[in-house]
Structure formats: structure tokens, C-alpha cells
Amino acid sequence: MKFSDWAMDNGSFAAIEADTCERLFNDAVQAPRKRSHLLLHESHSDPAQRLLVAFARGTYIQPHCHPEQWELVVPMRGTLAMLTFSTDGQVISRTELTANSVPALQISAGTIHTLIAVTPFALMLEIKPGPFRPAQFFDSFPTENAAGATRAAAWLLSATEGSFFESDDSSRGQR
Numbered sequence: 712m713k714f715s716d717w718a719m720d721n722g723s724f725a726a727i728e729a730d731t732c733e734r735l736f737n738d739a740v741q742a743p744r745k746r747s748h749l750l751l752h753e754s755h756s757d758p759a760q761r762l763l764v765a766f767a768r769g770t771y772i773q774p775h776c777h778p779e780q781w782e783l784v785v786p787m788r789g790t791l792a793m794l795t796f797s798t799d800g801q802v803i804s805r806t807e808l809t810a811n812s813v814p815a816l817q818i819s820a821g822t823i824h825t826l827i828a829v830t831p832f833a834l835m836l837e838i839k840p841g842p843f844r845p846a847q848f849f850d851s852f853p854t855e856n857a858a859g860a861t862r863a864a865a866w867l868l869s870a871t872e873g874s875f876f877e878s879d880d881s882s883r884g885q886r
Contacts, residue, residue, distance in 0.1 A: 735765035745770035755843035766828035771864035774825040775846040789833030796823040800851040
């Protein structure tokens with residue numbers, strides 16, 4: 712969904728109304744991936760990639776990195792946790808983000824990471840430099856649609872620094 716389809720525009724600025732966020736939450740609950748997004752940029756070639764991402768608890772984002780891009784995460788509602796990993800799959804850090812506690816977090820280019828919803832719903836603003844470049848997924852974890860994805864999502868909710876995900880080889884990513 713594009714921003715221009717949802718925003719209230721008065722000619723000199725465009726605003727996102729609260730009901731738009733509620734629609735994103737409703738879409739996330741109904742989506743197989745348990746998340747939805749609203750693009751705030753017009754195309755993948757834009758110099759800044761900006762989007763709102765709504766999470767329902769249980770969504771799973773395979774740990775990944777952006778080799779050439781930093782990523783700025785601004786939590787807007789609910790609580791998210793950002794986990795970073797070593798190249799051998801060990802959790803290096805777990806940081807909980809809310810609008811009141813950690814109102815912004817910038818992830819360095821090349822950092823293996825994922826985000827999860829700690830609360831039933833969470834909403835964040837994500838900003839990366841453009842143009843769009845696909846992420847590189849960490850294949851020690853299952854892909855999003857693999858059989859082990861639900862187990863990985865549950866593990867991420869309680870994962871602590873120093874822990875490793877015990878992968879079922881049949882569900883590991885092949886990217």
C-alpha cells in the first residue's frame with residue numbers, strides 16, 4: 712500500500728491519521744505473516760526508503776542484514792525487541808524499544824538482526840537510505856514460510872544474550 716493512498720494531504724504536507732494505523736493493525740492480524748506496512752516513499756529508487764510497519768505478536772522476520780545500508784527504527788506504539796546476532800548465530804544483544812524508553816535505534820550496515828513484537832501489537836517507522844536493496848538472510852534460521860518459522864518466532868520472544876537457536880535443518884533458509 713502506498714502512502715498517497717492513505718494520507719490526508721492539505722497541499723503543503725501529508726499526515727497519517729490514527730485510523731490508518733488501526734487499519735494497519737487490522738491488516739497485520741489477518742495477514743499470514745502477521746504484519747503489514749505502508750510505504751511512505753513513491754518507488755524503490757527513492758533516495759530514502761520510509762515505511763510504517765505494523766506487527767502482531769507472533770510475526771517472524773528471518774534474521775538478516777543490509778550489507779550496504781543502515782536502518783533507523785522509530786517505535787511508535789507497543790513494544791518491539793531488536794535482537795542482533797553473531798555470524799555463528801549467537802544472540803549478541805536484545806533491546807526492547809518503546810516510544811518512551813528507546814525512541815529511536817539505528818542499526819549499522821551489515822549487522823545481523825531481527826525485530827519482534829513483545830506486546831500484542833506494535834508499530835514502527837523504518838527508514839533506510841535508497842534505492843531499495845534486498846536484505847541478506849541469515850540461513851541458520853528458517854525462512855518465513857518454512858515449517859520451523861513458528862518455532863523460531865516463539866524462541867525469539869524469549870531469547871536472551873548468549874543463546875543460540877537450535878535449528879531444524881529441514882526448515883533452514885537456502886538464500
